[in-house]
Amino acid sequence: MAAAVPRAEPFIAADVGGTHVRIGLVARAAGAGPAPAVDVLDYRKYRCADYPGLAEIIGEFLDQVQGPKPTRGVIASAGYALEDGRVITTNLPWTLSPPEIRERLGLxxxxxxxxxxxxxxxxxxxxASEVLHLAGPRKAQRGPALVIGPGTGLGAAVWIPTHGGAVVLATEAGHAALPVGNELELALAQRLLRDRSYVPVEHFLSGPGLLNxxxxxxxLRGATPTHAAPSDITxxxxxxxxxxxxxxxxAFCGLLGSVVGDMALLYGVQGGIYLAGGFLPQIGAFLSASTFVERYLNKGAMRPALEQIPVKLVEHGQLGVIGAANWFLQQRD
Structure with a gap:
């Protein structure tokens, strides 16, 4: 649990992705109610590949902070935390150990x-971050909401409202087994299963997954690949x-729709589905014209239920920083 901090004391929130690190200097918003709300006082974005580690990135950010240096912070990152604090992650170009960073930077x-x-x-x-409304009504019912997005991997979490605020269920959705919904997906899966026994969803539904x-x-088509990066393909x-x-x-868009529909049913989603992160905002029009919505709704008798859930594409931007800060404040309340 995060240590208690004076209500207005700024702290740092770092959103660590496989390609970029986004860091904000944040503080609880004045007059914030029972649910945490923050003001972003400063915000910067860094390329992971340009630095030898996260400590160097946070250190550079702290050097640029005007006034007293914050002494506390929070890191949002994919991965599994070990008992010694190190994080197992396949998406970063360097190892991640929050305890080592804390000690090194004097936090x-x-x-x-x-x-x-x-x-x-x-x-x-x-x-407020909506880029495109893809399906369902504009206004959602009260209930669990799903946040999902293909970046360096496939991330997903479920936001659950309660009488005492909200709780969030983290998932490892990207490591669930790849589903098959049509003949093309079956042929693709069969190709992969020639030399492996398990194909995770994010092997296709992520930036690197699109390249895969x-x-x-x-x-499958007997052609020679001419593109070497996901951005080239898009x-x-x-x-x-x-x-x-x-x-x-x-195929990527159709498979994403199918997986999103599955997750909506698995987690009883009613309060909205938000596609965040990665390159999705860059392909919004393509996604809208694809089979994404039809595959999302193609769940037999449950189609009418899915039709009642708003599905929106949102710009990731500062959401990871704001959310990490909200989480940090909620831990101390």
């Missing part, structure tokens, strides 16, 4: 929260000049 508190759990704690800010999907599709698909890139991105 008194630096707890860790799951990255998509943190984003879910920013649920109150989601609608494209390469397996090329193999650019070619959006330009409309590469049929295989277009087919790969289309």
């Amino acid at each position: 008194t508190a630096l707890p860790l929260v799951n990255d998509f759990e943190a984003v879910a704690y920013a649920a109150a800010s989601m609608d 999907l494209y390469r397996v599709l090329c193999d 650019a070619a698909a959006l330009a409309g000049d590469d049929p295989l890139a277009h087919e790969a991105l289309s």
Whole structure:
């Protein structure tokens, strides 16, 4: 549990992704009610590959803070925390150990929260970050909300309202087994299962996953891959000049819709579905025109229930920082 801090004392919140680290200097908002609310006093974004570790990134941020240096912070990151504080993660270019960073930088508190759990704690800010309304009514019922997004991996968390505030259920959805919903997905899965016994969802539903999907599709079609990065595939698909890139991105969108529908049913989602993070905002129009919504709704007798859930694409932006800060404050309340 995070250490208690004076109500107005600023602290740092770091949202650590596989490609970028976003850091904010934050403080509880003046007049905030029982649910935590924060003001972002400063905000910066860093490329992971440009630094040897997170300590160097946070240290640089602290050097640029005007006035008294904050002594506490919180880190939001994917991964599994070991007893010694180190974090097992396959998405970062360096090891992550919050206790070592805390000691090295002279901080008194630096707890860790799951990255998509943190984003879910920013649920109150989601609608303001809306980029595109994909399905369902504009206004949601009261009930659990799902936050999910393909970045370096596939992250997901469930925000659950209660009479005493809200709780968030973190998940490892990206490591669930890949579902199959049509003949193409079956053929892709069969190709992968030739040399492995398990294919996780994020092997296809993530940034690197799109590249995996494209390469397996090329193999299936007897073609030589011409793209070496997910951004190249999305650019070619959006330009409309590469049929295989277009087919790969289309398959990605359909599979994402199917997985989102499954998760909505598994977790009893009623309060909205928010697609956050990764490259989705860049392909909003493509996603809207794809089979995403039909695959999301294609759940037999449960289709009418899914039709009542708003599905929105949101810009990740500062949501991870705000959510991590909200989580930190809730731990001390």
